[in-house]
Amino acid sequence: xxxxxxxxxxxxxxxxxxxxxxxxxxxxxxxxxxxxxxxxxxxxxxxxxxxxxxxxxxxxxxxxxxxxxxxxxxxxxxxxxxxxxxxxxxxxxxxxxxxxxxxxxxxxxxxxx
Amino acid sequence: xxxxxxxxxxxxxxxxxxxxxxxxxxxxxxxxxxxxxxxxxxxxxxxxxxxxxxxxxxxxxxxxxxxxxxxxxxxxxxxxxxxxxxxxxxxxxxxxxxxxxxxxxxxxxxx
Numbered sequence: 001x002x003x004x005x006x007x008x009x010x011x012x013x014x015x016x017x018x019x020x021x022x023x024x025x026x027x028x029x030x031x032x033x034x035x036x037x038x039x040x041x042x043x044x045x046x047x048x049x050x051x052x053x054x055x056x057x058x059x060x061x062x063x064x065x066x067x068x069x070x071x072x073x074x075x076x077x078x079x080x081x082x083x084x085x086x087x088x089x090x091x092x093x094x095x096x097x098x099x100x101x102x103x104x105x106x107x108x109x110x111x112x113x
Numbered sequence: 114x115x116x117x118x119x120x121x122x123x124x125x126x127x128x129x130x131x132x133x134x135x136x137x138x139x140x141x142x143x144x145x146x147x148x149x150x151x152x153x154x155x156x157x158x159x160x161x162x163x164x165x166x167x168x169x170x171x172x173x174x175x176x177x178x179x180x181x182x183x184x185x186x187x188x189x190x191x192x193x194x195x196x197x198x199x200x201x202x203x204x205x206x207x208x209x210x211x212x213x214x215x216x217x218x219x220x221x222x223x224x
Contacts, residue, residue, distance in 0.1 A: 034212060041217075043216050043218050044156075044213075046212045046213075049212060089155065093210065101146075101213055105154065106156075
């Protein structure tokens with residue numbers, strides 16, 4: 001079945017460091033891919049999305065490129081800030097699974113000054 | 114902006130009680146979802162609904178039921194609460210094949 005695998009955390013970085021959080025997926029159809037962010041004490045918020053191969057989603061300095069050949073959707077940011085400390089979830093939704101989303105287990109990021 | 118409102122941020126109940134968690138969305142979304150979130154396990158889908166009075170089991174429906182009498186409201190019911198249902202519960206809504214929008218969550222403790 002469809003699934004998402006993302007890198008284990010927690011991840012701790014210094015401010016202004018480069019961030020990569022790996023995400024790979026398994027899907028029988030042609031999924032849309034998403035990154036969500038969860039700040040402490042809050043629900044999940046959509047960070048960015050990509051709906052077809054080679055699309056790049058971007059928002060708030062974060063980017064992810066839909067790579068069909070490697071079935072990946074890695075999240076990157078060139079210079080993280082303390083305010084980026086949160087849990088990040090990779091997710092997919094495929095037409096053949098209707099409206100269900102499949103989420104990764106989440107990666108906790110802490111950015112230290 | 115889409116607003117998904119969960120009735121309580123924090124809730125404490127006792128073992129054996131019947132517990133109701135309410136979720137309301139204001140964007141006329143067809144789809145609504147209930148997840149639970151536990152450390153190391155990510156989000157697990159409990160139930161979802163594509164339309165009023167329709168419901169589908171997710172990955173972990175045991176011990177739960179749902180009700181969707183109106184399009185904007187989706188209720189999660191713990192028939193007889195147990196300590197292993199202590200968790201963070203997240204409600205989400207969406208239009209078909211569009212991103213899901215989440216509420217702030219209800220942290221439920223069963224004593």
